[in-house]
Amino acid sequence: MASYLRSWLPILSVQQNDPESAEEDESPSTPTTPSLSVQGPDDDSPPAFPAVESAQRLSSAASPSPSQKSKTSSSALMPPPPAPTSRLTRPLAPSSASSLMPPPTTTKPPTPLSKSKKREKVALAPGHSPLDWANLKGSGADLRVCSSASSRQSGVVDQVDPLQGGTTSLARIPPSVLRTHHKRDDAWAAFNGKVYNITPYLSFHPGGEKELMRVAGRDGTKLFSLTHAWVNVDLMLDACLVGFLVPEPSS
Numbered sequence: 001m002a003s004y005l006r007s008w009l010p011i012l013s014v015q016q017n018d019p020e021s022a023e024e025d026e027s028p029s030t031p032t033t034p035s036l037s038v039q040g041p042d043d044d045s046p047p048a049f050p051a052v053e054s055a056q057r058l059s060s061a062a063s064p065s066p067s068q069k070s071k072t073s074s075s076a077l078m079p080p081p082p083a084p085t086s087r088l089t090r091p092l093a094p095s096s097a098s099s100l101m102p103p104p105t106t107t108k109p110p111t112p113l114s115k116s117k118k119r120e121k122v123a124l125a126p127g128h129s130p131l132d133w134a135n136l137k138g139s140g141a142d143l144r145v146c147s148s149a150s151s152r153q154s155g156v157v158d159q160v161d162p163l164q165g166g167t168t169s170l171a172r173i174p175p176s177v178l179r180t181h182h183k184r185d186d187a188w189a190a191f192n193g194k195v196y197n198i199t200p201y202l203s204f205h206p207g208g209e210k211e212l213m214r215v216a217g218r219d220g221t222k223l224f225s226l227t228h229a230w231v232n233v234d235l236m237l238d239a240c241l242v243g244f245l246v247p248e249p250s251s
């Protein structure tokens with residue numbers, strides 16, 4: 001057994017002591033010891049980066065000038081990702097900064113109103129603001145100025161006046177009677193079946209006296225709702241209520 005081992009010893013010792021002969025057994029292209037590190041184990045300097053035989057070093061060595069070095073290496077290593085296959089055939093926005101652009105619906109200038117539909121701003125006289133009108137209504141002044149002649153002609157209805165606490169006579173007013181109240185100092189108009197004396201409100205109307213006088217002596221419900229259906233005429237003119245619009249009495 002000992003002689004057998006001794007017969008193998010020279011071979012083993014040669015393989016251990018002679019690295020060149022050992023290398024002969026390995027392929028030359030694949031060294032057993034990786035040669036990535038250039039410094040010794042006792043060296044405190046950081047490892048070479050990129051690694052000595054890395055692809056970065058190879059590509060940068062092939063680049064023609066140092067200024068183009070980083071460009072070439074980065075493009076070689078990191079090719080741009082493939083273009084995403086979007087379902088959109090047309091880009092939503094024309095440029096990269098277009099996320100800050102207003103939507104196309106708001107880029108068009110507003111179409112100007114036609115001359116006939118354009119509303120003129122009406123300057124109310126001092127002391128004729130909506131608040132002044134509210135104060136006048138609450139002052140207890142008689143804003144009905146009910147014509148006694150008209151009341152006698154029509155049937156008269158008694159109603160409890162919420163402002164005065166007493167009763168007020170409300171007339172039954174046919175269109176023929178309404179028509180007679182069409183002048184600026186005696187103007188009535190019907191809205192939603194109720195007839196109001198609009199004379200005291202004329203100078204307070206935000207749309208102007210002229211507009212309001214268009215309905216003097218007639219039923220203005222349609223024109224009113226076409227102009228400003230959101231305005232509460234019952235609340236604004238409650239102190240001016242004269243009576244109710246009734247059909248023409250048959251003779």
Ligand code: HEM
Binds near residue numbers: 198208223
């Ligand atoms: C007696 C019943 C009426 C009352 C209580 C009344 C009340 C008002 C009120 C409160 C406004 C301001 C609305 C707002 O700014 O939103 C207004 C505006 C206006 N009203 Fe009347 N209105 C009456 C009848 C009418 C009638 C019959 C017309 C037209 C024929 C008319 C034409 C206008 C117009 C054109 C404006 C716009 C003014 C502006 O934009 O500056 N109003 N009205």
